[in-house]
Amino acid sequence: MDNVFYRNIKKEYTEVDRGEGIYLYDTDGNRYIDACSGAAVSNLGHAHPKVLKAMADQAEKVAFSHLSRWTSAPIKELANLVAGLTPGSLNKLYLVSGGSEATEAALKMARQYFLERDGKSGKYKVISRWKSYHGNTIGALSMTGDKRRKKYAPLLLDFPHIAPAYCYRCPFGRNPDTCGVDCAYDLERALKMEGSDTVAAFIAEPVGGAACGAIVPHKDYFRIVRQICDHYDILVIDDEVMTGFGRTGAMFAMEDWDVVPDLICAAKGMSAGYSPLGGVIAKDEIYNAFKQGSGAFVHGHTYGGNPLSAAVAVAVVRTLVEQNLAANSRNVGEYLLTQLRERLLPFWFVGDVRGKGLMQGVELVKSKATKEPFPVYLGIAEKITVTLMKHGIIVYPGSGNADGENGDQFLLAPPLIITKDQADELIEAMVSGFADFEQQIGIYR
Ligand SMILES: Cc1ncc(COP(=O)(O)O)c(C=O)c1O
Structure with missing residues (x-):
């Protein structure tokens, strides 16, 4: 219990302890890839000495x-x-x-x-x-x-x-x-x-x-x-x-x-x-x-x-x-996008994977064929964010994109210092998070 008036009082927030490069650590010592740089903010990663x-x-x-x-x-x-x-x-x-x-x-x-x-x-x-x-x-x-x-x-x-x-x-x-x-x-x-x-x-x-x-x-x-x-x-x-x-x-x-x-x-x-x-x-x-x-x-x-x-x-x-980080964003971004398209689009609930450089979005749908969104009350974008966090990845969710009310998507925007090896680490964690999520939402298919 504390006296902070949080954005969502009904939500439980994990307490951040420290950051280093593309990673964030909570107070229990768990490590996460900050795959959205907060909200596309921490472009140099965390604790940059300069x-x-x-x-x-x-x-x-x-x-x-x-x-x-x-x-x-x-x-x-x-x-x-x-x-x-x-x-x-x-x-x-x-x-x-x-x-x-x-x-x-x-x-x-x-x-x-x-x-x-x-x-x-x-x-x-x-x-x-x-x-x-x-x-x-x-x-x-x-x-x-x-x-x-x-x-x-x-x-x-x-x-x-x-x-x-x-x-x-x-x-x-x-x-x-x-x-x-x-x-x-x-x-x-x-x-x-x-x-x-x-x-x-x-x-x-x-x-x-x-x-x-x-x-x-x-x-x-x-x-x-x-x-x-x-x-x-x-x-x-x-x-x-x-x-x-x-x-x-x-x-x-x-x-x-x-x-x-x-x-x-x-x-x-x-x-x-x-x-x-x-x-x-x-x-x-x-x-x-x-x-x-x-x-x-x-x-x-x-x-x-x-x-x-x-x-x-x-x-x-x-x-x-x-450090020519815009070029890194273009190069690693291109690689990441290609890989994510290949690995995520086969999931039945992934409608679109898109973006430019290291600004990418994944849109989740109830039907790939019709692009029908999940109903808003299911809170799919928030749910997948929680699941991905359990797999050590932080993403930035949003909803309402389909029609102003329904529609689920999340942003991927890792720090621009991310290397190709780290992008691979992100892709593997993402795929295992999606496989886990698929088990959870089977009932909505
Ligand atoms: C395109 C754009 N404009 C304006 C804002 C508002 O910025 P801030 O949250 O720093 O007030 C944001 C924040 O996400 C944004 O993405």
């Missing part, structure tokens, strides 16, 4: 200074480093403390940009997609398109949502041979219906994450989205909170489609879980509109731009680059 040293060094100098009074060497160094990694003129880093703060800040930045640029006060809506996740604060949740919104619906902003780019469950009933990338053109339909003069931005995750389990769009999807947004004077907000900093095999996932967004939201992998951090990376054009306008982005959080988190992120990003 990051720990940077953290201690900075804490000794100064851990906190408020951004309304001070700049600091770590934030300048981080912004320069990030500018060197982003495409086009995405050069200016606005710092916050996490992913929801980043998407929330991007929403406000997009709105204020049009006011600063030419006083277009009518442009404020942000269009997003169903089966997306952009965070839990009210603005971020308004953009989010999954069941996390339902209980709070009366509090949310009235923002439009379009169809997801979910090929396994194509909202337009197409298959790869007949695909016309209708999901991208759905944006144009929404813009016409809403009136593009009321819309400031479109936000999307390049590879869908928490709400749907690593769905990868058609290769032309973001190119078409970019064209539509340019035509209607709409900003593209690329939510790379989960995908950014190497997770999908590129530094930023959008690079793989040669599309340059206007704003990038980053968090998780930027400080790899060693200290809370998030940011919005803005194009020079957007920054300059603020500079030539009021000069002040009317926003900010107390911990945004604290030197400790920034020093941690400098060490993280340097390590990512020096």
Whole structure:
């Protein structure tokens, strides 16, 4: 018994003791592969000596200074480093403390940009997609398109949502041979219906994450989205909170489609879980509109731009680059995905295994033939997570992906430092966990 108000008070939580590399240990000494890096966060694994040293060094100098009074060497160094990694003129880093703060800040930045640029006060809506996740604060949740919104619906902003780019469950009933990338053109339909003069931005995750389990769009999807947004004077907000900093095999996932967004939201992998951090990376054009306008982005959080988190992120990003971990993510990711497809798809309840780099998803279904999901009350995603934990693997479950209520999937997103041998260890443990799970759910077949 303790006094922590947990996320789910009815659930029993295992107590973590320590972490080392890709492994976590509980207080009974059991070892687990952290196969989801928490929630696609711990990209360098646990207890990385370089990051720990940077953290201690900075804490000794100064851990906190408020951004309304001070700049600091770590934030300048981080912004320069990030500018060197982003495409086009995405050069200016606005710092916050996490992913929801980043998407929330991007929403406000997009709105204020049009006011600063030419006083277009009518442009404020942000269009997003169903089966997306952009965070839990009210603005971020308004953009989010999954069941996390339902209980709070009366509090949310009235923002439009379009169809997801979910090929396994194509909202337009197409298959790869007949695909016309209708999901991208759905944006144009929404813009016409809403009136593009009321819309400031479109936000999307390049590879869908928490709400749907690593769905990868058609290769032309973001190119078409970019064209539509340019035509209607709409900003593209690329939510790379989960995908950014190497997770999908590129530094930023959008690079793989040669599309340059206007704003990038980053968090998780930027400080790899060693200290809370998030940011919005803005194009020079957007920054300059603020500079030539009021000069002040009317926003900010107390911990945004604290030197400790920034020093941690400098060490993280340097390590990512020096060790070429995006390439490792691509290579080991490809191997892992091929193996998992081969070994997991034969199970009767595995509908799809998908992903990009080391961001992968497994979707569980009641019927492979019809893609019928398990009913939500069975809690299949949570149950398989518990089973896999008994087999020494931690995954990140989600539900509601099929129709907003039903549907089970989990994310696999091991630290980017994972080796091929460790991937083999993960695959073997995964297969034995699935065989065990098959025994448990036989009655639902
Ligand atoms: C794409 C995306 N955006 C935003 C968020 C919210 O980030 P945070 O949980 O740090 O607030 C998440 C978290 O999973 C995410 O995956």
